[in-house]
Amino acid sequence: MRVELQGLSKLYGKVVALDRVTLTVEPGEILCLLGPSGSGKTTLLLLLAGLERPTAGEVRFNGAVVNSLPPRDRAVGFLFQNYALYPNMSVRENIAFPLRLKGVSKKERERTVLELAEMLDLRGLLERRPSELSGGQQQRVALARALARQPRLLLLDEPLSNLDPILRRSAREEIRLLQRRMGLTTIWVTHDQDEAMTVADKLAVLKEGRLVQYGSPLDVYNRPVDPFVAELMGPINFLPGSLLSIDGSPALKVDGWPAPIPQWAWQPTDGIEGHCLVAVRPENVRLLPGSDARLVDVRPSRGAHIATYRLGPHLIRVLVVGKVVPPEACLSFDPGSLMVFPDRS
Amino acid sequence: MGVWRTSGMRLMAAIVLLLLTAPLLLLYVWLPISAFAERTEGLRPEGITFENWRRLLEPLGGATFLESLARSLAFSSIYCLVLMLAVVPAAYAFSRLPLPGRRPLLALLLMLHAFPMVSLLIGVYQTLRWLGLYDSLLGIALIKTASEIPLGVWVLKGFFDRIPWELEMAALVDGASRWRAFTSICLPLARPGLLAIAIFGFVAGWNEFLLPYLLLPSTTEWTLPLYIRSLIADFRFVDYGVLAAASIIYVFPPLALFAFGQGILSQVYTLGGRVQAQ
Numbered sequence: 324m325r326v327e328l329q330g331l332s333k334l335y336g337k338v339v340a341l342d343r344v345t346l347t348v349e350p351g352e353i354l355c356l357l358g359p360s361g362s363g364k365t366t367l368l369l370l371l372a373g374l375e376r377p378t379a380g381e382v383r384f385n386g387a388v389v390n391s392l393p394p395r396d397r398a399v400g401f402l403f404q405n406y407a408l409y410p411n412m413s414v415r416e417n418i419a420f421p422l423r424l425k426g427v428s429k430k431e432r433e434r435t436v437l438e439l440a441e442m443l444d445l446r447g448l449l450e451r452r453p454s455e456l457s458g459g460q461q462q463r464v465a466l467a468r469a470l471a472r473q474p475r476l477l478l479l480d481e482p483l484s485n486l487d488p489i490l491r492r493s494a495r496e497e498i499r500l501l502q503r504r505m506g507l508t509t510i511w512v513t514h515d516q517d518e519a520m521t522v523a524d525k526l527a528v529l530k531e532g533r534l535v536q537y538g539s540p541l542d543v544y545n546r547p548v549d550p551f552v553a554e555l556m557g558p559i560n561f562l563p564g565s566l567l568s569i570d571g572s573p574a575l576k577v578d579g580w581p582a583p584i585p586q587w588a589w590q591p592t593d594g595i596e597g598h599c600l601v602a603v604r605p606e607n608v609r610l611l612p613g614s615d616a617r618l619v620d621v622r623p624s625r626g627a628h629i630a631t632y633r634l635g636p637h638l639i640r641v642l643v644v645g646k647v648v649p650p651e652a653c654l655s656f657d658p659g660s661l662m663v664f665p666d667r668s
Numbered sequence: 669m670g671v672w673r674t675s676g677m678r679l680m681a682a683i684v685l686l687l688l689t690a691p692l693l694l695l696y697v698w699l700p701i702s703a704f705a706e707r708t709e710g711l712r713p714e715g716i717t718f719e720n721w722r723r724l725l726e727p728l729g730g731a732t733f734l735e736s737l738a739r740s741l742a743f744s745s746i747y748c749l750v751l752m753l754a755v756v757p758a759a760y761a762f763s764r765l766p767l768p769g770r771r772p773l774l775a776l777l778l779m780l781h782a783f784p785m786v787s788l789l790i791g792v793y794q795t796l797r798w799l800g801l802y803d804s805l806l807g808i809a810l811i812k813t814a815s816e817i818p819l820g821v822w823v824l825k826g827f828f829d830r831i832p833w834e835l836e837m838a839a840l841v842d843g844a845s846r847w848r849a850f851t852s853i854c855l856p857l858a859r860p861g862l863l864a865i866a867i868f869g870f871v872a873g874w875n876e877f878l879l880p881y882l883l884l885p886s887t888t889e890w891t892l893p894l895y896i897r898s899l900i901a902d903f904r905f906v907d908y909g910v911l912a913a914a915s916i917i918y919v920f921p922p923l924a925l926f927a928f929g930q931g932i933l934s935q936v937y938t939l940g941g942r943v944q945a946q
Contacts, residue, residue, distance in 0.1 A: 374837050395843040407834035411856040420852075424843035472843060 324385050324475040324508045325350050326371070331380035333366050333532075340366040342532040343380065348525065351506045353499070355523035355540070357513060357555065363532040364512040365404075368478045371510065373397050384475070395424070397476075400469030404481045406461045408453035414464050415449040421472040439467040442501070459490045466498070470505075477502065477509040483518060495522060516556050520544065528552050546590065550664050553602050558629070560608070560639045564601040566592060566663065575663065577601050579635030581615070589661035598666040605629060605642040607660035613653025621648050699919070702912035720909035731890045731898070733914060739805065740892035741921075744873035747809045751869045754817050756862070759824035760850065764836075774822075781818035789882060796883060805889045808879045816872060820865045827861030828854060860932045867929045871922045892918050 326348040333341040341363040348354045356364045369375040370382060373394035381388050389397060408417050415436055422432045440446050443463040453461055462482065469477060482498065483491045499522050502509050513519050519526055519540065526543045528536045536548045547553035550561065564577040573592075574583035592599070616632035616639065623629075628643045634654060641654070698711060703720055705713030724733050761767060762774060792811055793802070801807030831854055839849035855862070877893040884890065890898075896918060899911045926933065 369837075372837075372841050374840060394837075394840040395845065397841075399841060401838065401841040403834045403838060405832070405834060407832065407838040409835060409838070409853055411853070420839075421842035424848065468838075468842065 325383075326476060326508060326510070327381075327383040327386075328367075329381040329383065331367070331370060331382065332378045333363075333370060333375060334378045339532050341370070341377075344529075344532075344534045345380075346527055346534060346537050348508055348510065350508055352524040353502060353509045353511055353522055354525045354527060355511045355513060355519040356527050356529060357516060357519045358529035359514060359555075361531075362529040364514075364529055365480055366532075367529070368401070368480055368510065368512060371476065372399050372401050372478055398472065398474050400472070400474035400477045402462075402465050402469050402477070402479045402482050404484060406453075406465035406485070408461055408464055408468070410453055412452075413449065414445060414451050414453070414456070417453065417464055418467045418471050421468060425472055435471060436467075439471060443467050458486055459494065462486060462494060466501075475508065477507050479509065479511045481512055481514070483513075484515075491518075498522075520556075528555060545660075547662065550600055550602060553662060553664075557604065558640060559602050559604050560637075562601045562603075562637055562639075563598070563666070564663070565598050566595055575601065575661070579637045584656070584661065587658045588656045589663055590659055592663045595663055595665050600664040600666050602662040602664065603639075603656055603660060605640040607657040608639060608641040609655040609657065610641060610643065610649060610652040611655050612649075614651040615653045616651065618648060618650045618652075696919075699912050699916050702908055703916050705909065708908075720907075720913045723907070723910050724913045731888070731895055733895060736890050736892045736895035737917065739890065740874060743805055743809060743876075743891055744870050744921075747812055747873035748866055748869040750809065750813045751816055751820060752862070752866060754813060755820035755824055755865060756855075758817065759821045760828055760854065762821060763825045763828035774825075777818040777821055781822070785815055785878065792879075793883065803884055803886055803889070805880075805884070805891070808876075808883055809873075811879060811883075812873060812876055816869065820869070824858065824861045824865055827858040831857050863929055863932050867925045867933065871925060874921060 328344050328346050331341060331344045332339070344363075344367065346354075356367060358364050366375065370377050373389070373392055373396075377390060382390055384397070409420065412420065418436045418439055419432045422435060427435070436449070437446075440449055443466060445460070445463055445467060448456060448460060448464070453464065456464065462485070466482075479498070483494055486494055495518060501507075511519075511522060523540045526536075526538060526540045527534055528543060530551060536543050536552050538546075543552065544556045547556060553559050554561075562577050562579065564575055567574045567576055567583070569583060573586055575586075575589055576583050589601075616634040618630055619633050619638065620631040621628050621643075624642070627645075628648055630641045630643050630648045632639050632641060632652065632654065639654060694711070698708075701711060701713050702708050704716055704718070706715035706717050706719070708714065726732075762770060767773070796802040796807045796811070799807065801810070835853050835857070836849045839853050840846070844852060875893065876891070877897070880889075880891050880894055881897070884894065892914075896911065896914050899914060900906055
């Protein structure tokens with residue numbers, strides 16, 4: 324199902340939870356909503372589920388405005404952060420509850436419950452109470468319940484945040500495979516950029532209720548619209564600099580660098596002049612023979628090293644692949660990898 | 669808690685509690701002894717008889733024991749039912765719905781609860797007269813319900829407050845109406861609170877003496893407390909055997925309810941109603 328949001332706003336009293344968000348989710352896609360807590364991610368899910376009414380704007384499912392459609396008529400599956408399993412019901416009753424409400428016959432209910440239990444590895448647990456389940460099992464029961472009524476849209480509110488790290492990785496794979504197999508349009512809320520990068524087809528970054536950036540995960544990672552997104556998406560170095568014009572051609576002067584940096588190294592900078600903020604990711608910094616920068620710290624990171632070099636007054640983190648981390652080096656950048664932002668300070 | 673693990677400390681505690689409750693226990697011991705004895709010398713019975721029970725069934729100045737008993741049961745049950753019908757939706761509304769003026773209303777409820785019933789009696793009397801409900805059990809049931817609603821709402825609101833919002837939201841998304849979410853999720857999870865209010869309500873109705881005593885002048889609508897009082901007050905000599913027999917039956921329902929609901933009631937007293945553990 325195609326989901327479109329048009330200028331969607333939600334106010335709680337005078338507090339703006341969501342501010343004119345416009346975006347589209349294509350059928351079968353996973354859209355990740357990424358942002359710090361309080362950025363409006365969960366509010367957006369509540370609006371999509373019909374649990375809150377928008378103050379302004381439209382929610383459209385397959386082109387039809389559903390603003391005032393009650394939750395039960397939306398055919399939406401919702402996985403709550405704390406799973407919200409009904410403690411007064413067994414696992415079987417939990418999964419069957421949406422089917423019972425739909426008026427599905429007992430036999431049909433039984434069949435669907437077994438099918439879902441099979442799919443999510445819950446067969447031996449059907450008679451248990453939620454309080455007798457581990458976190459991972461509870462999560463799978465919640466997922467089964469969300470899928471039971473064959474939703475057109477699946478909403479996941481930080482589905483992995485209550486799992487331990489090992490389980491988190493396998494559950495992430497599991498949900499994504501399931502989603503792919505069912506071709507289910509999915510909106511996945513997270514504050515973990517790693518999670519967002521690995522599961523998302525599209526990424527929407529929210530900040531204080533506003534949509535700051537929307538695009539493919541790689542796009543957002545490599546071409547963030549502002550320093551906030553740049554930092555949210557992963558480790559990064561920030562350096563003060565200025566954009567100059569030398570002999571009529573643009574040049575980037577970065578604090579601490581001996582020479583202006585040629586244009587091939589940075590991304591287009593329309594509309595920026597003078598002082599600016601230059602950002603570069605550790606994996607885009609190259610080490611050349613030389614003695615400009617001195618090594619001050621090394622720590623291992625996923626089969627490589629993150630090395631910190633001191634260059635003038637600045638500390639710059641560099642991802643070093645390979646065994647040797649030179650104590651002194653000259654720093655350079657991958658072509659096109661420098662991000663330049665207007666200096667707001 | 670650790671200190672109670674040692675058997676010595678437990679024994680000590682048991683002895684202290686026994687000493688404290690001994691005077692009360694003696695009263696309860698006296699009841700069956702007197703009810704089945706011809707005469708008693710302190711707690712020592714002389715002669716076993718069922719005569720007290722036979723006399724209990726004889727009519728007494730326009731009222732009979734069995735009628736009073738039946739009326740008391742009916743009064744307490746209906747009162748308890750009406751109380752629940754008023755308290756459950758009110759408590760849910762206070763807990764969940766965005767009512768305008770919710771906080772001041774809640775504060776007002778607590779103040780109403782603190783208001784002593786005695787100070788309202790004259791007003792109650794006049795209101796009942798005006799409504800034509802003076803000298804009727806129905807009128808008393810209504811007054812009693814009104815006076816017990818505030819506490820009930822507060823206690824039950826606490827139980828609803830402890831049910832996570834997400835559970836209700838999940839039910840709505842699963843296809844439930846608001847009403848269905850309330851009956852399928854909230855009510856079962858608030859069951860300890862509902863039982864507690866029902867038990868307290870029934871016992872409060874069962875024990876109610878002041879209102880019927882003052883507002884039911886004719887004997888035809890007597891409840892059990894009034895009947896028992898008449899055993900003491902209306903004769904020059906008090907038949908303690910009959911009084912004991914009547915009292916045994918009178919104390920039985922509250923004792924049974926408290927024995928049955930002990931675990932639940934202690935949750936209410938400690939305000940520790942656990943919703944998750946079923």
